[in-house]
Amino acid sequence: MDPSAAAPNGDVYQQSIKAHLKLRGKLSLSLKDDPDTKEKLSLFYTPGVAAVSRLIAEQPDKLNDYSWTNNLVAVVSDGSAVLGLGDIGPKAAMPVMEGKAMLFKHFADIDAVPIVLNAHSADQIVNAVKAIAPSFGAINLEDIAAPKCFEIEERLKDQLDIPVFHDDQHGTAVVVLAGLINAAKVVNKDLKRCRVVVVGAGAAGTAIIKLLNVYGVKQITALDSQGIIGPGRRGLSPEKRALLDLTRPVDHLGGLDRALDGADIFIGVSRPNLLNTEYIKLMNPRSIVFALANPQPEIEPDLAFRAGVAVLATGRSDYPNQVNNALAFPGIFRGALDNGVKRITDDHKLAAAGALAAMVKRPAAGRIIPSLFETSLVKTIAAVIK
Known part of the structure; x- marks a missing residue:
């Protein structure tokens, strides 16, 4: 599809293509500290991190205190209802999900990870999100077509102990x-x-x-x-x-x-x-x-x-x-x-x-x-x- 045909202002679309190509993605990972000494490496990785893992194994509700899940959202889509473009698939949805993650960080200082699923049924999407949910503090469902989006959200809200929001x-x-x-x-x-x-x-x-x-x-x-x-x-x-x-x-x-x-x-x-x-x-x-x-x-x-x-x-x-x-x-x-x-x-x-x-x-x-x-x-x- 010619992007300039999707909106009245083709210039904006062409500029967007150039900007995305230059950045090669809008997101990157930054560190809160650097493992730049032997002591830090021992604290943040082996052997010290084992103590943190043992603590969380004994008290799972402490995960947010000791990991970035306290500030981490998954932006999840199957690419079935993206903007005004419709069902364009998960790969084509990625730039939009990156953009959503960008807004999370810029406006609310929330870390967000875009996740596009090559999954098509409600069962597949629910199972995939449930499987990755322990890594996150909340789930943002995005650009999933109706009517399956209703079922997916309700099932995930019932089965997860973190916020789910379409x-x-x-x-x-x-x-x-x-x-x-x-x-x-x-x-x-x-x-x-x-x-x-x-x-x-x-x-x-x-x-x-x-x-x-x-x-x-x-x-x-x-x-x-x-x-x-x-x-x-x-x-x-x-x-x-x-x-x-x-x-x-x-x-x-x-x-x-x-x-x-x-x-x-x-x-x-x-x-x-x-x-x-x-x-x-x-x-x-x-x-x-x-x-x-x-x-x-x-x-x-x-x-x-x-x-x-x-x-x-x-x-x-x-x-x-x-x-x-x-x-x-x-x-x-x-x-x-x-x-x-x-x-x-x-x-x-x-x-x-x-x-x-x-x-x-x-x-x-x-x-x-x-x-x-x-x-x-x-x-x-x-x-x-x-």
Whole structure:
């Protein structure tokens, strides 16, 4: 595939290829001390290290005290749902996993190791992650396609005693909720009473719906490529049938026009140019649109504002209000590792979203989400993960 064909800015893609070739990988291992004397070599390796191994054998819960597992995350993918590229396989996923590890280190000073698996079924991936889990303090699942990502995460959460977090689901949901909390303030609406339309019922869309439901938003309509997910639909997967308990469709059947009629909020995790001005005009006044498809959103900002949208968010860094998972996951993992959290719960996600939203003291249409580069970001979120 020609990388320049995957996004509107081919220059960025060509520059990225050159930068990656120059670095030959974005990560390297650094030492906290050097085994540069006979005494140090005896301490850090043989014979001294035997005492540490014996101690951990007798007290396994001491592993974090005597190894880097206290600050180490595995970034695990099978390459089945990478960015907007789809199922490109584990080798092609490696640069993305390296990038994720880079963000862990830069923003939260967390050591992260990218691990791409030549494994394809839920059983294979679960077994592989369980086998390597003793080496890590937490597991970040990344770019694993739905619906198997749901099963993989739940099984690993049940079977491991370290945090397991599928960022494509929950990192997205946390940042979306934070943005919606502030967007609702801007348009002077009660978020819990808003009618919300979510287009896209994959990993991100499902997690958004679940977290909004936990927050207290009850009027949610979900759509996939076939239209409204309602009781009248046949052939729904088990995952989509489960959404029926969390949503309140405006009609059992219908398309986006039916769903948006009288809606307050549109959230798209679907495909470019799905939304047009006529659809937006069906929405209630002071509408909120989160057009999160990448690299092209469901609607371009100028068209959205021309149609009357009051607050717009996208997944892009060159527009205001970027919904970026990096706003959430470094702080969530920092807090989990520092505070001995074994399982990241809905309460943690709600707390993270609330903390993120509260960082914007005076929400405005062009600022409902804090900057990724605010120095207190990670510390603020980490403080509520306990």
